[in-house]
Amino acid sequence: MARLPQGRTPRTAAPHQPAPEAHNPATRIHLGRVFKAESTSYFLLLGTTLFLVAFGLVMVLSSSSVDSYLENAGFFGAVLRQGGFAAIGVPLMLVVSRMPVKFWRRVAWPTLIIACLLQCLVVFTPLGITVAGNTNWLSLGGVQFQPSEAIKLALVIWLGMILSQKQDLLDDWRHVYIPVFGVGGGSIMLVLIGGDLGTVIIMAGILFGALFFAGVRLRMLALPLLIGSVAGVLVAISSANRMTRILSFLNTGCDDHTGTISAACWQPLHGTWALANGGIFGVGLGNSKAKWSWLPAADNDYIFAIIGEELGLIGAIVVLAMFILLAFAFLRIMRSSTSVQARVSTAAVMVWVIGQALVNIGVVLGVFPVLGVPLPLVSAGGTALLSTLIAIGIVLSFARAHHEPAGPTAAGTQHPAARPEPRRASE
DSSP: OOOOOTTOOOOOOOOOOOOOGGGOHHHHHHHHHHHHHHHHHHHHHHHHHHHHHHHHHHHHHHHHHHHHHHTTSOTTHHHHHHHHHHHHHHHHHHHHTTOOHHHHHHHHHHHHHHHHHHHHHHHHSTTEEEETTEEEEEEETTEEEOHHHHHHHHHHHHHHHHHHHTTTSTTSTHHHIIIIIIIIHHHHHHHHHTTOHHHHHHHHHHHHHHHHHHTOOHHHHHHHHHHHHHHHHHHHHTOHHHHHHHHHHTTSSOBTTTTBOOHHHHHHHHHHHHHHHHTTTOSOTTOOSTTTTTSTTTTTTTHHHHHHHHHHHHHHHHHHHHHHHHHHHHHHHHHHOOOHHHHHHHHHHHHHHHHHHHHHHHHHHTSSOOOOOOOTTTSSOHHHHHHHHHHHHHHHHHHHHHHSOOOOOTTOOOOGGGSOOOOOTTO
8 A cells, every 4th residue: 555745644525514505595595585675675766756756847847837927937937946956856866875874874963963053043043034934944145945854854864873872772761862852852943943833743753753663662752742742732822823724724714605715714725626626537737727826835835736636536646656655665675674773764764755745635635734844756845855855865775785785705794684583592
């Protein structure tokens, strides 16, 4: 038998090693399904958003052409202005969707501080502009915008960051009440000082929605919710303008049978008549009668009435279906998120967009008193459109972060959905 050279050891066959889990065919199939589902949510949210923006431009053109012409801005004045904001907002949404999750952690505090400082300029300096009894506009360098929309956006980012940091301490009321209701509630109070109760209601919904989806116990939310409701009622009855809206909602002082209609009843009644005039199929795009100076804010707060008049019940149902699709996309992204920050911020954006849409449509249908909130992505309003598109871009960034598979690493990192469930102690 031949001897081996000195210092050499015989080579033995390597024992059979099981294939890594990442290369297991069953795991690859599961990962493929996960990535496909998350990619579907991403494009569903993006596609529905773009459809609503395009549809909104068409309806802004139809509903604003008469008033725009009377204001010497031409028939296309309002839609060109709205189109300019859309041309800025859509690319900005796509840029924002490329940002990593850690970016939103870093900018959470600076964004909220800057937004609150701008709102302070509105309510505490002569730069604030009052429109329809609400001091909610700021004029800087000849440009008018609403800092309250920036506060909404900042709250979405900040709530996701702060609640993810305190995810293990949410059973302690001090870690919920002090930061969330102290800082977040303080920013909402700045808007309330300006008198915009409708925006405050939406912002309160954002705050409570983020806490609910973060896993805060309902009994901890009951007391702040009760205090906030009582405060809202007191603020509402303290203003003559708001009380007039509430009384008109309760049909006090409205007498449309004799032809005498008070100023407070004019808008709700003509909004109802516009919807009734549309019937099932509508009177046709561009053929609305209410937009001929009969319905105030036809291209903004009451644009859903013009949709119902021109496109009928079918058009109104299509709009509702689009917002249902948005909610479905938000929920799918939340379900697939492994990050508390992504889940909370996505929930906050969902409550913002879907909640505001329901409030706007409810006002037009007569379910709620006039609150003065626009229909997201559809109504005219540059600041509202930009802030909503950026907020959806943030959600898209979370969806992109989860639906893009990571490259192979030395440690064999797996997608979270492919990791086996931990064994329980009893097993």
